[in-house]
Amino acid sequence: MKNRPAYTARMTFESPLGPLLLARTDAGLAGAWFEGQKDHPGTIAAPERDDDPLLNEAARQLTDYWAGQRRHFDLALDLHGTPFQLDVWRALLAVQAGQTQSYGEIARCIGTPAAVRAVGAAVGRNPVSVVVPCHRIIGRDGSLTGYAGGLHRKTALLKLEGILS
Known part of the structure; x- marks a missing residue:
């Protein structure tokens, strides 16, 4: 990723869907990538901090999410991208657990109805998997289109939220 944020700490969280690299800046959670995910940043030049309060809170909330005890995340986020990407990622945050939207609906939501592709x-470049719920975005026909973390993870997340049986 060009112009990487100034990460101040990182930790690896063992999720039911595989290791998740969490990274933060002074302002908030800036990354959550599954191992092997497309656009994974690789090595982050920040100290491994298993004692970091924000990263531990993110891990706790993710644990609660996978246990079915949390449907919404309450974490300070520090998203870095183009203005268009930031608009898309903010729109993703409005898609509640148990709901889906199409890429076209997101495009209309941000005022660019012709910008579906x-x-x-932008959805595929979301740097904060699960917390910024790009897994809830599906094709117009209801198909499970791509997911940077792999379709098996998208399917598992949608099943967890009761969208798929």
Whole structure:
């Protein structure tokens, strides 16, 4: 990723869907990537901090999410991207657990109804998996289109939220 945020700490969280690299800046959670995920940043030049309060809170909330005890995350976020990407990622945050939206609906939501493909690209570049719920975005026909973390993870997340049986 060009122009990486100034990460101040990182930790690896063992999720039911595989290791999740969490990274933060002074302002908030800036990354959550599954191992092997497309656009995974690789090595982050920040100290491994298993004692970091924000990263521990993120891990706790993710644990609660996977246990079915949390449907919404309450974490300070520090998202870094283009203005268009930031608009898309903010729109993703409005899609509640148990709901889905299409890429076209997100495009209309941010005022760019013709930019469906650009929305798809921005969704795919979401740096904070699960917390910024890009897994809730599906094709217009209801199909489970791509997911940077792998379709098996998208399917598992949607099943956890009761969207898929």
